[in-house]
Amino acid sequence: MAAQTPINFTLNGTAQSANCRADMTVLEWLRTMKRLTGTKEGCAEGDCGACSILLSKQGDSGYSAVNSCILSMGQIAGCDVLTVEGLKSETYHPLQVAMAENGSSQCGFCTPGIVMSLAGLLANTPEPNEEQVHDALAGNLCRCTGYKPIVEAALKIAKNGLISLPKTTSSETDVNEALDSSGTQFYRPKTLANLFDLRAAHPSAILLGGGTDLGVALAEHESEWPEVIWTSAVSELRQVAENKDNWTFGSAVTWQEILNSIGDTYPSLSTLIRRFGSTQIRYMGTIGGNIGTASPIGDGPPALIALGAKITLASAKATREIALEDFFLDYRKTALSAGEIIKSVTIPKPVKGQHFRVWKVSKRYDQDISTVCGAFNLIVEGDKITSARVAFGGMAAIPKRAQKAEELLLKMAVENRSETARRVHGNDTESVRRAYESVAEAIRSEFAPLTDWRGTAAYRLEVAGNLAIRLGAELAGETVEVMA
Amino acid sequence: MSQLTGKNFEGVQIERRLVGKGLAHDSALKHVSGAAAYIDDLPELPGTLHAAFILSPVAHGKLNGVDLSEALASKGVAAAVLASDIPGHNDIGPILKHELLFAEFIVDYRGAIIGAIAADTMANAIKAAKKVKLDIAPLQPVLDVESAHQLGLYVQPPQTASRLLGAKTTSISKLILPTRFPVKTMRCWCTLPPSIRLKCSTMWRACWVFRPAKWSAKSGAWAAGSAARKASPPTLPPLLRCWP
Numbered sequence: 001m002a003a004q005t006p007i008n009f010t011l012n013g014t015a016q017s018a019n020c021r022a023d024m025t026v027l028e029w030l031r032t033m034k035r036l037t038g039t040k041e042g043c044a045e046g047d048c049g050a051c052s053i054l055l056s057k058q059g060d061s062g063y064s065a066v067n068s069c070i071l072s073m074g075q076i077a078g079c080d081v082l083t084v085e086g087l088k089s090e091t092y093h094p095l096q097v098a099m100a101e102n103g104s105s106q107c108g109f110c111t112p113g114i115v116m117s118l119a120g121l122l123a124n125t126p127e128p129n130e131e132q133v134h135d136a137l138a139g140n141l142c143r144c145t146g147y148k149p150i151v152e153a154a155l156k157i158a159k160n161g162l163i164s165l166p167k168t169t170s171s172e173t174d175v176n177e178a179l180d181s182s183g184t185q186f187y188r189p190k191t192l193a194n195l196f197d198l199r200a201a202h203p204s205a206i207l208l209g210g211g212t213d214l215g216v217a218l219a220e221h222e223s224e225w226p227e228v229i230w231t232s233a234v235s236e237l238r239q240v241a242e243n244k245d246n247w248t249f250g251s252a253v254t255w256q257e258i259l260n261s262i263g264d265t266y267p268s269l270s271t272l273i274r275r276f277g278s279t280q281i282r283y284m285g286t287i288g289g290n291i292g293t294a295s296p297i298g299d300g301p302p303a304l305i306a307l308g309a310k311i312t313l314a315s316a317k318a319t320r321e322i323a324l325e326d327f328f329l330d331y332r333k334t335a336l337s338a339g340e341i342i343k344s345v346t347i348p349k350p351v352k353g354q355h356f357r358v359w360k361v362s363k364r365y366d367q368d369i370s371t372v373c374g375a376f377n378l379i380v381e382g383d384k385i386t387s388a389r390v391a392f393g394g395m396a397a398i399p400k401r402a403q404k405a406e407e408l409l410l411k412m413a414v415e416n417r418s419e420t421a422r423r424v425h426g427n428d429t430e431s432v433r434r435a436y437e438s439v440a441e442a443i444r445s446e447f448a449p450l451t452d453w454r455g456t457a458a459y460r461l462e463v464a465g466n467l468a469i470r471l472g473a474e475l476a477g478e479t480v481e482v483m484a
Numbered sequence: 485m486s487q488l489t490g491k492n493f494e495g496v497q498i499e500r501r502l503v504g505k506g507l508a509h510d511s512a513l514k515h516v517s518g519a520a521a522y523i524d525d526l527p528e529l530p531g532t533l534h535a536a537f538i539l540s541p542v543a544h545g546k547l548n549g550v551d552l553s554e555a556l557a558s559k560g561v562a563a564a565v566l567a568s569d570i571p572g573h574n575d576i577g578p579i580l581k582h583e584l585l586f587a588e589f590i591v592d593y594r595g596a597i598i599g600a601i602a603a604d605t606m607a608n609a610i611k612a613a614k615k616v617k618l619d620i621a622p623l624q625p626v627l628d629v630e631s632a633h634q635l636g637l638y639v640q641p642p643q644t645a646s647r648l649l650g651a652k653t654t655s656i657s658k659l660i661l662p663t664r665f666p667v668k669t670m671r672c673w674c675t676l677p678p679s680i681r682l683k684c685s686t687m688w689r690a691c692w693v694f695r696p697a698k699w700s701a702k703s704g705a706w707a708a709g710s711a712a713r714k715a716s717p718p719t720l721p722p723l724l725r726c727w728p
Contacts, residue, residue, distance in 0.1 A: 037525035038518015084518035092517060100512035108515030115516050221607035 005179045007077045012086025013166050022074030022179045022186035023225040025218055027051045029073055030083060038084040038112045039068055042141070044219040046070040046212055047367055049140035052113035052280055054120050054165065056080035058233075063165055064256070064283035065120040067139070070215030071284065072208075074179055074186035074228060082165060084112040087119055089166075094157050095119055102153040106144040114140045117279065118154045122163040130155060138366040139278020187229045192236040192343075196316035198229050199339055205229045207341065209252060209289030212281050231288065237343065245349055248312075251288020251342040258287060265350060268357045269303055275360055276300075278367050288342040291324070294332045294398070297454075299373050301328065301399035303358040305391035306375035307347055314343040321346075325391070328398035353380040357471055361463050363454070370394050371455040374467040378409065378475075385409055394454075395447040395464055404442040405468060412439075436472030440465030523671040523685040532673075533562050533602040536609035538616045540591035540598055543625035547591055547598065551617035555601055558615050560608035566599040591620060 006017040011034070020029055030036045030053075042050030046067040054063035055071075058078040087093045092100075095118055105111040114137065121128055121136035128136070133154045137147065157163070177194070179186040187205070189195040198205070205227035208214055217223040231237050237252035240261055247261055255277050264270060276299040277285050290300040291311065301324065309324045313336060324345070327335050336342070350356065358375035362368035373393035379386050388409035390402040412435060449460040492498050514520035538550070552564045567574045567588035577583035587596040598618065603609035626632045672684035 031525075035527070036518075037521070040522070041524070088517045092513065096513070096516040099516045100508055101506075103506065103509060103512070105509055105512055105515035108509075108511055108520050109522065111515040112518040115518075221610045 007073050007179060009076050009078060010080045012082060018073060020073055022072060022184040023218060023228065024073050025069055025215070026053070026071045026073055026076055026081070027068040027219075030068065036083050036085050040109055040112060041069055042110065042113075044069050045216045046219070046281060047139075047141070048110065048113075049117060049278065049280060050110050050113040052116040052140065053084075054082040054116055054123075055283070056082075062124050063120055064124075065117040065136075065139070065280045066283055067212075067215075067280045069219045070211055072186075072211055072215065072218060072225070072228075074184070074188070074230060075208075075211060075232070075284075077179060077188070082116075084115055086166070087115065093119060094160065094163060095122060095154065098153040098157045099150065102149050102156065104145060104149045104153045110140060110142045114142065114150055118150075119163070119165065120279065122154070122158065123165045128154070128158050133158070135274060136279055138274070139280045184225055185227045186225075187227075188233045189229065189231075190233050190235060192234055192314065193316075195229065195231065195234050195237075195341065196339070199341070200316070202227050202229065203338075207231060207292070209286035209292070210254060210281075210284035211289075212277070212285040213289060213293050213295075231341075232286070237288065239344075246346050247349065248344050248346045249287050250344050251292070252286050253288075254283060255285050255287065255290075256282035262347075266307070266356050268359075269307075272299060272303055272358050272360055272373075275366055276370075281367070287345050291327065291345065292334070292336075292342050294328055294334050296331065296397050296399065297370050297373070297394045298399065299360055299370055299393060302373045302391040302393040303375045304345065304347060305399055305401060306358065306377040306389045307356065308377070308389060309348070310346045312343040312346070313340045315339040315341070319343065325399075325401055328400075331397035351379060353386075354378070355380065355475060357474060359467050359470065361467075369454065372449075372460050372463045372467070374464055376468070376471045385412065390443070390468075392443075392447065392464055395449045395460060400447075402443050402446055404446045405439050408439050408442045432472045432476040432478075433469055436469045439468040439472070443468055523673050523683055526673065526683070529675075533604065534606040534609045535600040535602045536606065536613040537597045538564075538566075538599040538601065538613050538618070540587060540594060540596040540618070540620065542591060542620055542622050543594045543627075544623045545591050545620040546623060547587060547589055547618070547620055549619035550598060551619070552601075554617065555612040555615040558603070558608065558612035560604035561601060561612045562604070563602045564599060564616075565602075590623075 004019060006019050007022065008015070008017050010016065018029060018033065020033060027039060027041055030039050031041070039053055040050040042048035046069060049065075049067065051067055051069040052065045053068045055066045055076065056063045056079060063080070063082060088096060093115075096115060099105065099111070099115065104114075117136050117140050118133070121132065125132055130151060133151050134147075136154075137150070142150065177188050177190060179188070185202075185205075187198050187202070189198055199207075206214065206225050206229070208225075208228050208230045209232060211218075214223075214225075218225070231252045234252060237250040239248075239250040240253055240257065241248040242261070247258075249258055249261070255273050256279070259270060259273050259282065262270065273282065287300060290298055291304075305323075305325045310321050311324050311327050312319060312321045313327075314320075315337070316339060322335060329335060355378045356376070358373065360370050361372045361374075362370050371394055375389075375391045377387075377389040379388075388406040390405045390409070391399060392402060393399045444461045444465045447461065447464065449457045449464075451457045455463070489497065489499050509515070511520050538555075540547075550566055552566075555561060556564060565586075567584070567586035570585065574584050574586060574588055575581055576585045585597075586600075587598045591598065599616075601609050601613045601616070603612055626635060626637055632638070672682060674680060674682040
């Protein structure tokens with residue numbers, strides 16, 4: 001093995017040269033090697049946010065909160081890291097004072113993480129409103145104080161405008177393409193060609209994106225990574241392209257970047273993205289990783305399949321584009337052949353008459369794993385449904401289209417299928433409900449979901465069908481107030 | 485400030501020193517700056533062992549046996565403890581009794597703590613705890629309060645709250661008290677005999693310390709201890725009806 005390469009980055013304004021395994025979590029390094037114990041370990045799976053730190057990636061000008069428990073040291077080379085200890089310089093940060101004065105802590109364990117999430121918000125968003133404060137806290141669990149005094153403190157100082165954080169230097173640091181740390185080889189290819197060479201030379205290496213899935217096993221001491229190829233430095237995979245019909249996102253583009261690009265084009269999709277990934281997760285988690293991990297309960301795939309997304313697979317020899325639904329073959333089995341990687345995902349922009357809805361049903365509103373995720377994409381021309389795409393997650397071994405339901409939607413009686421349904425039916429939502437009941441039955445007949453601790457098969461079938469009825473109600477202009 | 489002044493019960497005007505004033509938590513500034521030290525934040529003494537719990541993979545079952553052999557042979561492992569190693573009562577309920585430290589004979593929820601493995605590092609302890617082989621005969625799980633009530637399975641005995649109304653005692657209601665599920669900073673650290681020092685960080689009664697009777701034994705003796713306990717199980721309080 002080559003000589004050990006230190007991992008260089010900036011911590012709280014000071015240059016660091018860490019000699020450690022590249023697959024050590026940042027949390028562990030902070031707490032054991034630096035004895036910076038203000039950052040806490042709570043759930044060890046990127047859920048509770050007690051481990052939140054601020055990270056500014058290479059080339060980024062601002063900071064975002066991230067979960068240090070599922071972040072590997074190899075991923076922060078060249079980055080700027082700010083921990084709760086670095087937030088307080090000579091005096092306490094105004095947020096720290098406001099929270100202390102407002103009784104925003106009780107046991108205090110989740111507090112440093114909450115402080116970091118809110119500091120990240122206040123550094124990026126001048127005068128956030130209450131909704132933005134709640135969104136910033138979606139990835140931070142508090143189990144004793146309650147959120148009221150925390151949100152109050154944040155809003156109290158939000159009136160003072162932007163609260164800046166120490167300037168970042170991340171764009172200036174150069175990072176080696178390969179980090180040979182004790183026991184782990186962490187490759188950071190910068191070009192696609194380089195990535196293919198590394199894949200050929202190290203066929204057993206883990207392909208790592210944001211690490212929000214793979215990092216969990218690391219945090220729980222369930223795995224070690226002898227060889228890692230990290231995709232987030234590959235320039236071709238980081239590209240965002242847009243034309244009048246589509247967006248094309250490189251596979252290493254993060255969910256936050258996607259959210260920034262799509263804005264409120266598909267409000268339902270934006271809500272879904274905010275729900276399945278906190279600020280911390282969205283800043284790291286990539287669209288390619290979300291698809292490539294091929295989880296049957298991943299939330300990106302059903303929404304993207306319903307939207308008619310295409311996926312581009314590339315190897316050193318060839319590039320091919322396939323429909324996203326054809327990517328998933330069987331449980332955790334994908335259409336990727338040896339040497340192939342996910343290059344990009346193309347998402348169509350909305351067209352006239354399009355109605356897109358995606359609903360995630362889970363036990364907790366934020367950051368939970370779906371029991372069922374259902375996505376519906378209809379195009380209505382005049383009084384006809386000309387296109388219907390329905391896809392579900394959590395209902396089969398793979399994210400899957402509901403073809404019988406789609407066929408039924410296309411055949412539905414005119415008066416029940418148009419965007420003028422509301423005018424036709426007036427307040428007679430009962431007949432709309434009856435019409436969509438048949439779609440619900442079609443969905444229930446074509447899936448055979450599993451029973452697990454998130455829900456029984458019967459519950460999943462009931463819920464999946466009900467989502468079709470909810471679609472009908474919403475298309476008929478009924479406001480459906482459900483917290484899921 | 486009007487809310488800070490008032491009259492006492494004798495009608496004398498007084499100035500209140502505490503009532504009506506917002507006071508910061510004593511540790512508030514430490515909390516918000518990460519300076520508050522929890523057990524896990526303290527420097528580790530050389531030779532410190534880390535304990536990981538052996539957890540039940542099933543929601544309800546009869547615990548017939550625990551095979552520690554593979555776990556004890558695992559890297560870095562120093563010792564293991566089970567309910568059978570507890571010299572006294574396996575009950576840590578500080579006020580209300582019948583709260584077991586380690587599951588014994590029965591597991592009654594998924595993740596029930598059956599024992600602990602101590603190793604040189606947390607990672608090694610977790611790995612070893614997962615190597616413990618559990619012989620559990622599954623029983624039907626009871627998943628909600630109503631069905632538990634119908635089956636007569638109580639964590640605590642049903643309690644009757646009553647008050648005196650004149651000369652009559654009127655029963656108001658029956659309460660079924662579910663055990664609380666705290667998500668707190670529960671961890672403790674201790675030095676072993678001859679000088680036991682214990683530090684714990686908890687808002688709940690998660691603190692426990694005892695010295696296993698056969699601390700130096702790595703195998704054999706553990707099984708013997710368990711067998712003896714099984715042959716003559718400790719007398720169980722009759723209220724623990726979820727025990728078969």
